[in-house]
Each structure stands twice: as structure tokens, then as C-alpha cells.
Amino acid sequence: MKLSRxxxxxxxxxxxxxxxxxxxxxxxxxxxxxxGPVPTENLVYLGSRDGHMLAxxxxxxxxxxxxxxxxxxPLEGIYxxxxxxxxxxxxxxxxxxxxxxxxxxxxxxxxxxxxxxQVGGIVGGSVVAGDLVLxxxxxxxxxxxxxxxxxLVWRYKTKGMVWSTPTVVDQTVYVGSLDHNVYALSLADxxxxxxxxFRADGAVVTSPLVADGKVFxxxxxxxxxxxxxxxxxxVWRFQGTAWFWSTPVTDGKRVYAADMTGKLYALDMASGAxxxxxxxxxxxxxxxxxxxNNLVVTSDGGLVQVISTETGQQVSPSFNVGxxxxxxxxxxxxxxxxNTMDRRVWALKVVGGQEKLxxxxxxxxx
Amino acid sequence: xxxxxxxxxxxxxxxxLNGVVWLYAILGRNFGVTIIVFTIIIRIxxxxxxxxxxxxxxxxxxxxPRMQAIxxxxxxxxxxxxxxxxxxxxxxGVSPLGCLGPMVIQFPIWIGLYxxxxxxLPTSPxxxxxxxxxxxxxxxVVHEVVPLNPRFLWMDLTVPGGxxxxxxxxxxMWVMQKMSTPLxxxxxxxxxxxxxxxxxxxxxxxxxxxxxxxxxxYWFVSNVIGVVIQGSVTGWSxxxxxxxxxxxxxxxxxxxxxxxxxxxxxxxxxxxQSKETVSDxxxxxxxxxxxxxxxxxxxxxxxxxxxxxxxGS
Numbered sequence: 001m002k003l004s005r006x007x008x009x010x011x012x013x014x015x016x017x018x019x020x021x022x023x024x025x026x027x028x029x030x031x032x033x034x035x036g037p038v039p040t041e042n043l044v045y046l047g048s049r050d051g052h053m054l055a056x057x058x059x060x061x062x063x064x065x066x067x068x069x070x071x072x073x074p075l076e077g078i079y080x081x082x083x084x085x086x087x088x089x090x091x092x093x094x095x096x097x098x099x100x101x102x103x104x105x106x107x108x109x110x111x112x113x114x115x116x117x118q119v120g121g122i123v124g125g126s127v128v129a130g131d132l133v134l135x136x137x138x139x140x141x142x143x144x145x146x147x148x149x150x151x152l153v154w155r156y157k158t159k160g161m162v163w164s165t166p167t168v169v170d171q172t173v174y175v176g177s178l179d180h181n182v183y184a185l186s187l188a189d190x191x192x193x194x195x196x197x198f199r200a201d202g203a204v205v206t207s208p209l210v211a212d213g214k215v216f217x218x219x220x221x222x223x224x225x226x227x228x229x230x231x232x233x234x235v236w237r238f239q240g241t242a243w244f245w246s247t248p249v250t251d252g253k254r255v256y257a258a259d260m261t262g263k264l265y266a267l268d269m270a271s272g273a274x275x276x277x278x279x280x281x282x283x284x285x286x287x288x289x290x291x292x293n294n295l296v297v298t299s300d301g302g303l304v305q306v307i308s309t310e311t312g313q314q315v316s317p318s319f320n321v322g323x324x325x326x327x328x329x330x331x332x333x334x335x336x337x338x339n340t341m342d343r344r345v346w347a348l349k350v351v352g353g354q355e356k357l358x359x360x361x362x363x364x365x366x
Numbered sequence: 367x368x369x370x371x372x373x374x375x376x377x378x379x380x381x382x383l384n385g386v387v388w389l390y391a392i393l394g395r396n397f398g399v400t401i402i403v404f405t406i407i408i409r410i411x412x413x414x415x416x417x418x419x420x421x422x423x424x425x426x427x428x429x430x431p432r433m434q435a436i437x438x439x440x441x442x443x444x445x446x447x448x449x450x451x452x453x454x455x456x457x458x459g460v461s462p463l464g465c466l467g468p469m470v471i472q473f474p475i476w477i478g479l480y481x482x483x484x485x486x487l488p489t490s491p492x493x494x495x496x497x498x499x500x501x502x503x504x505x506x507v508v509h510e511v512v513p514l515n516p517r518f519l520w521m522d523l524t525v526p527g528g529x530x531x532x533x534x535x536x537x538x539m540w541v542m543q544k545m546s547t548p549l550x551x552x553x554x555x556x557x558x559x560x561x562x563x564x565x566x567x568x569x570x571x572x573x574x575x576x577x578x579x580x581x582x583x584y585w586f587v588s589n590v591i592g593v594v595i596q597g598s599v600t601g602w603s604x605x606x607x608x609x610x611x612x613x614x615x616x617x618x619x620x621x622x623x624x625x626x627x628x629x630x631x632x633x634x635x636x637x638x639q640s641k642e643t644v645s646d647x648x649x650x651x652x653x654x655x656x657x658x659x660x661x662x663x664x665x666x667x668x669x670x671x672x673x674x675x676x677x678g679s
Contacts, residue, residue, distance in 0.1 A: 094490075123491050160513075163491065202509055202512070220509055260499075283498065
């Protein structure tokens with residue numbers, strides 16, 4: 001067929017646009033999740049990158065349970081680390097539904113909302129406090145449900161998406177929002193505890209760490225903050241080099257926070273003074289884990305590094321899992337559990353040198 | 367491939383993305399207004415190219431009668447048609463590719479803007495996480511305004527804007543096409559132009575239904591500005607004329623052919639007089655040509671014509 005000349009640029013335009021939309025569109029629509037593993041006595045619970053909540057055998061990594069069952073339609077994406085409490089597993093999906101499963105069978109006990117409606121996509125993890133389970137969602141709400149039946153107890157609306165996992169200390173819920181604020185709410189009824197939320201200069205995705213009467217969190221304004229837990233006023237502010245996405249950890253002496261250029265900082269809890277720094281050279285989204293006197297940390301570079309909390313020096317050679325790691329690390333009995341972005345789950349012994357215990361592919365096949 | 371990726375990111379994508387976020391920060395944190403201002407800036411930056419395109423198109427339009435005359439005269443010698451057409455272009459100082467310049471320039475802008483919109487607005491945690499690697503460290507304000515508020519008027523700029531936005535894009539595209547497409551003396555060309563007048567708006571309307579509405583907003587504003595520029599340069603008669611709107615109705619071809627005298631010695635095509643002809647009937651020269659007269663042809667052309675007859679027999 002002979003095409004008239006003016007039609008050629010038109011077809012070329014259509015082809016290029018279609019190709020661009022096809023290539024770049026699919027890239028950005030991916031929402032497969034990066035949920036952290038939660039090791040228990042016999043099982044490791046984690047959200048797989050193919051949209052399943054799985055329970056793996058802790059000694060071998062063999063898949064024992066799955067929700068939804070293999071063959072059923074998977075969830076859209078699971079970002080939040082599940083909360084395991086009293087025989088129940090709680091987690092939210094990016095599809096805007098919050099699920100409670102029986103921990104021994106992974107059968108659904110309830111979901112919120114109970115009907116077919118949805119809340120905003122759930123990115124953060126959930127926390128259990130007393131009779132309640134709490135989570136944030138992309139429609140700006142912090143929601144508290146009865147953990148036994150999923151009935152709504154209270155909701156609090158922020159002005160931005162809530163991707164931060166709430167932290168509950170002394171009947172107060174601390175949570176960050178992409179509206180730049182950190183909120184302190186009453187656990188009982190969701191009413192604000194501070195005169196006004198603490199406003200950072202950037203969005204807050206990290207989960208607040210509460211210790212020593214302070215709330216610690218990082219922000220997209222490249223600052224790391226310490227705020228008085230009872231009043232919400234700033235105690236100190238540390239200037240990093242990039243966004244803080246990873247949730248900080250503490251050993252009671254220092255607070256450890258990593259930013260998205262891969263800089264790991266050890267900061268004095270009282271003053272915010274930097275004690276030491278370590279460069280992982282790749283963005284850190286994964287929450288580090290404390291194992292004894294060492295900090296286990298990994299990044300988009302895929303290297304698992306064990307660093308002394310005292311010196312800031314590596315105590316053993318790096319272990320390469322060969323893929324990005326964005327999920328928080330799970331720890332139990334000196335073993336670190338890692339859910340990588342290439343759908344692999346690793347169990348690494350990190351005490352006395354790093355040693356792989358097992359490695360499996362999560363999801364896909366039963 | 368890494369080099370191309372680096373080039374794309376450093377030369378187009380990152381400057382555009384940071385520029386968009388910076389504009390958002392200084393324009394009251396309204397992403398719709400940001401896109402509108404960004405579009406105006408892009409149109410101002412590409413104004414010299416746009417004016418060149420408009421003038422080139424206008425000149426091409428003026429050359430149509432002479433081109434048609436060449437086509438009629440050398441109907442059996444495509445090489446000669448091409449040669450004479452190029453000579454005509456050169457003489458008139460126009461480039462047939464001149465019209466494509468702004469379109470080619472705008473391609474990376476469209477693609478960059480589309481990627482910037484999807485990257486900047488938090489369509490997924492993955493998109494937001496990778497944004498941090500593209501923001502300039504020396505520009506603190508771009509870090510502080512992320513994530514951007516995607517609401518503008520009735521729209522969420524991260525999702526397709528629906529039929530109203532598609533209609534706005536389609537209508538503005540149609541007006542733009544209508545004003546910028548010249549009536550052609552060639553019936554085939556005219557028919558193609560008419561088809562494009564409808565195909566382009568429908569195509570972009572369809573894209574609007576599938577893309578984050580930030581990009582269609584850019585198209586709409588860009589089209590409106592384009593219409594204003596076109597109208598200012600060439601007048602508003604294009605949009606007021608209803609000729610050539612319906613593609614499936616056979617149009618009477620434009621009367622415009624101009625006789626061409628070809629200087630055999632110089633090989634030069636010059637118009638010597640305006641003489642109205644109709645393209646569905648051979649001109650006097652063409653009839654003469656069909657009788658086998660090669661008087662007006664240069665020697666080379668005569669040789670080629672004879673050669674082809676021999677080969678054909």
C-alpha cells in the first residue's frame with residue numbers, strides 16, 4: 001500500500017507517542033510493593049511483590065500459606081510491613097483495603113471497608129495498640145479499627161497522604177504525613193495532643209521513632225528532626241544531604257538514620273550532633289536493624305552491611321543479595337530476613353560474619 | 367545506551383523536571399497554573415521556530431500553483447519533477463522540512479513533560495522514590511514542595527481528564543490544524559489535508575482519554591497559544607473559511623496552476639504569466655508534451671525520455 005507523504009509524519013507521531021506512553025507509562029504504574037518480613041517462632045510473614053501475603057517456614061523458607069490463595073486474583077501491591085499480634089496478621093494493600101487474617105491459616109477474618117468500597121492506597125505498615133489496630137492511607141486518613149472485628153473506632157484527616165507507619169507510645173499515636181506535618185493524636189479517640197502538628201519543611205514518610213521523650217523522624221526537606229514528644233516543639237534539627245525515607249532506629253544512646261544518597265548518620269539523641277557517618281553509596285529506603293551492638297543496613301545497591309554502632313566501621317565483609325532492597329529488615333535470633341525487589345527472600349545470619357541460611361523466590365508458585 | 371540515558375536525563379528530563387517543580391514552588395503551588403506558565407515559556411522559547419514554520423508553510427502555499435504546473439509539465443518524469451521542485455524551493459528560499467522543525471523540537475518536550483508529570487505527581491511510591499534522584503541538590507525548594515498537589519479545577523492531573531478535556535484538546539487541535547493547513551492545488555494533497563484536519567484532533571483526543579491530564583492540559587494551552595500566533599501572523603481567514611472541512615466531500619480543486627516556461631539552456635523554471643487552468647484537464651503545454659514535443663525540455667531530459675520509451679517497448 002502506498003501512503004501519501006503527509007500521512008507519514010502523522011503515523012510516525014502516533015507511533016512515537018504510543019511507544020513512549022507504552023514504555024514510560026508502564027514503568028510508572030508499577031506498584032508491586034516492598035513489605036518487610038516479620039519473623040515469628042515458626043513462620044516468616046511478608047507481602048510478596050506479586051500481591052500475596054505469604055507465610056514461609058522460618059527454618060527453610062518453604063512457602064506454607066498464602067493470601068489470596070495461589071490461583072486467586074492477587075492484591076494490587078503490599079508496601080506495609082504486616083503487624084502480627086495474638087494469632088492475627090494485619091496489613092493494608094495499595095488497593096485501599098485493610099485486611100485481618102488468621103495467622104495460622106491466612107484465612108481472612110475481616111476487611112476494612114467491609115463492603116466493596118476502598119480507602120486510599122495503603123503504603124505504610126500498621127500497628128497494634130491495645131484493642132485497636134491503626135494505619136494511614138493515601139486519602140489522608142489515620143484510621144483506628146477494633147482489631148477483633150474491624151469496626152471503625154475513629155478516623156483523623158490530615159491534609160496529605162499518610163504513608164508513614166503510626167507509632168504508639170503512652171496512649172499517643174505519632175504519625176507523619178506528606179502534608180509536611182507530624183501529628184500526635186490520642187489513642188482513645190484520635191483528638192490532637194499537641195496545640196498544633198509539628199510542621200517540617202518537607203513531606204514526612206518515615207515512621208516516627210519515640211524515645212527519650214522525643215519524636216525522631218526525617219523529612220524530604222533533607223533534615224532529620226527531634227521534637228519534644230509532649231509539646232511538639234523542635235528540640236534539634238540535623239541537615240542531611242537528601243530525602244529521609246528510611247525509618248530511624250535507636251539503641252538508647254544514639255539514633256541512626258539513613259538518607260537517599262546512602263549516607264548513614266549516628267546522631268546524639270540529646271543534641272543531634274553527628275557521632276559518625278557511613279556511606280552506602282545508594283539510596284536507602286529500607287529500615288536498618290539492630291543486632292546486638294551492630295547495625296545491619298542495606299540499600300538500592302543490594303549490599304547488606306554490618307556496621308559497629310560504636311565506631312561506624314564495617315565489622316564483616318558486605319553480602320550481596322544482587323537486587324534493590326527497600327523493605328524494612330526483619331530480625332529474630334541474630335538472623336536478618338530480607339525481601340528484595342527481585343522477589344527473593346533471604347535469611348542471613350549476621351552474628352560472627354554473614355552467612356546465608358536460605359534464599360527462596362516469594363510468590364509465583366505454590 | 368547508558369550514554370543516551372545520561373544525555374536524556376541531564377539535557378532534557380532533569381532540567382525540565384526541576385524547572386516544573388521550581389515553577390510550582392514559586393507559582394502558589396498550583397500544578398495546573400505551573401503547566402500553563404511552563405507551556406507559555408516553551409512557546410516563547412520556540413517562537414522563532416514557530417514563526418519560521420508559519421512563514422515556510424505560507425511560502426509553500428504560494429508555491430502550490432507553480433508546483434502543480436511542474437507536476438503537470440513533467441508528469442512522466444518523476445526525477446525531473448523532484449529536481450525542478452527542489453529548484454523552486456531553493457529559489458523561493460523555503461525548505462520542505464522547515465515545517466517539521468518545531469514538531470521535532472516539541473517531541474522531546476512532550477515526552478519529557480509526560481515523564482515529568484508522572485514522575486512528579488505521586489502516582490505510586492516507586493515513582494516518588496525515584497524522583498529524589500532527579501532533583502537538583504543545589505535547589506532546596508524543589509525538595510520541599512514534593513509531592514505536588516495534583517488538583518486543578520475539576521481535574522486530578524495524575525489521571526485521565528475525561529471527555530471534557532478530550533473535547534477541549536480535540537477542538538483546539540482542530541482549530542490549529544484548520545488555520546495552519548493551506549488549501550492545496552493538488553486534489554490528492556487537499557484530500558490528505560482534510561483527512562488530517564480530522565484525524566489529528568481525534569488521535570490527540572484519544573490520547574487524552576488515556577494519559578494523565580497534565581499532558582493534555584499542556585496540549586490545550588499550547589494549541590490556544592499556537593492559534594493566537596498563527597492568527598497574528600497570517601490573519602484569521604483560515605478559521606473563518608469553511609472550505610475543505612469535510613474530507614469525504616469531493617472538493618473542486620483550487621484554480622491556481624501557473625504556466626511554466628523552462629529555459630532549456632539554464633534548466634530554470636520561471637513563471638511567465640498567470641493563467642488559470644483546471645487540473646483535471648491537461649494544459650496546453652501538457653497536451654503538447656503528450657504529442658511528443660520535447661522542445662521545452664533540456665537535452666538530458668529528452669535523452670531520458672527517449673531512453674525510457676526504448677526500454678518500455
